[in-house]
Amino acid sequence: MPEAARSDLIPFDYAARDAAGGRKKGRITARDDTDAAKRLRAEGLYPIEIRAARPASVAKEKPRRVSGQMSARQRAAFVSRLAKLTGSQISLDRALAIMADGDDGAIAGRAGALRVHMREGGGFADGLQQHLGLDDAATQALVRGAEISGDMADALATAAGILEQRLMLTRRIMTGLLYPSLLLVVAIISVGLIMIAIIPQFRPLVEDRMDAIPVLGRAIFAISATLTAIWPILVGGMLIGGFALWILHRRGRAVPILQTFSARLPVISGVIVRNQVMIVLYILAAMLRREVTLSEALRVVTNTAPGGRVRAAVDQVSSEVETGQPLSSSLRAANIMPSAAVEMIRIGEETGDLPGMIGRAAAEMRETADRELERFLALFQPALIVIVGLLVGVSLYALFSAIVSVNAISF
Known part of the structure; x- marks a missing residue:
């Protein structure tokens, strides 16, 4: 399968400078912004700005309408399911897509909204707070740290365990x-x-x-x-x-x-x-x-x-x-x-x-x-x-x- 066709790669718009100092803009596919930066450096470019692109298919994608706030039980179930999916070597974007296709309306709707939020360039931790109301300090710290280190599956599993302990x-x-x-x-x-x-x-x-x-x-x-x-x-x-x-x-x-x-x-x-x-x-x-x-x-x-x-x-x-x-x-x-x-x-x-x-x-x-x-x-x-x-x-x-x-x- 060609690399551009892989489901775990998403497009990023970038601005970078080449070895001569010239400015260059373009688009590259990668797993996340860290991977995109590595790919640009491998091509001899020095990234200035990397932002997730919004493909035409995303513009047509509309998440399910959801109303009301999620309960603590639903938030814990959301994070737990996401941790299991990402722990199975599935990308975060694909895991959210699978959850968005589920039968649970509250969780599916939030998963779809969170996926669109991330594809539009938003951060995962910010999306959890905005779309799930998950502003727990421990969960936010774990997720933000994983956004830098890249071990999101372990961070989500730990966060799910903390939420379950409270429940x-x-x-x-x-x-x-x-x-x-x-x-x-x-x-x-x-x-x-x-x-x-x-x-x-x-x-x-x-x-x-x-x-x-x-x-x-x-x-x-x-x-x-x-x-x-x-x-x-x-x-x-x-x-x-x-x-x-x-x-x-x-x-x-x-x-x-x-x-x-x-x-x-x-x-x-x-x-x-x-x-x-x-x-x-x-x-x-x-x-x-x-x-x-x-x-x-x-x-x-x-x-x-x-x-x-x-x-x-x-x-x-x-x-x-x-x-x-x-x-x-x-x-x-x-x-x-x-x-x-x-x-x-x-x-x-x-x-x-x-x-x-x-x-x-x-x-x-x-x-x-x-x-x-x-x-x-x-x-x-x-x-x-x-x-x-x-x-x-x-x-x-x-x-x-x-x-x-x-x-x-x-x-």
Whole structure:
């Protein structure tokens, strides 16, 4: 097959100078702009400008129309599929063409738009941000580095792994809290019905003898009267809050808000922080394996880390490392991970295998975090059932004790 007919070659318009200093313009086919520059130098030319040409076939190519934003799951699936295709020795342009012909409308449409964007001379990292909304600092750093080094398949595989790790964390927490959340909603509705619909029916029996009722009974009737008066406001507020949460979910902002709120709860904050630190270590190991300097990798991790305690700690570690402090001692001072993980990182510094030992520390922290999350959910669900039972039981006990007290006085 002639070289110009190969599907992995695309045309580039160039401006260059020859050995005599004369300016020359033309078109050359190559795999990418780096390959085009090598080909021009082989012909005795010195490139000044190289830009992807827009053939007539591209002018007629129209990507599928897509609407709305991609979810985090769709972005991870997009990067993962692209990593598998480019890892099979398929060019990036051809991989996007294959994905654009797929059945998944959201992914296919973005793949087609991204392919046209690149053929018109746009950068791949910029296209990911523009067409997929993928502005994750770690992914952008990996892709931009690969645009220079040329090992895009490995960079995409690493980025896909990072995105999957984040999805797994969110999925574990959300799935584990789904049943307790439903149970809590049912409990609130049940107690609300008792307070609003049942207890007021007994109020006429005790209205004239409220002073003879036990304190608990008076408190229940007072709460019931308050809820009966304001329940439309409460229901309206819950509906508005649910609608606002749905809007935020559509815009991809609900999960970060819920994660921030959950991280402030004293019971589960430790579990969430340990999972967040595990992801930070995973990203740091992946960046260091890509031969990124430790300082640059820490800056990327700082931009990627969730807000709050973890980001503040990583920012502190980054500042100390830039002043010459060892990573292990900075992490120990930040107090965001177990001492065993810090010791493994210190061994990596001494043996020269820092990326490998950080990866092992992240894997062990993941196992520990999974055990802690399972233990928390195993205890939280029964505890919530007991609390709900106590609320209902106390309400009914207070009601019937009040009725019994009134009847005892009557006789």
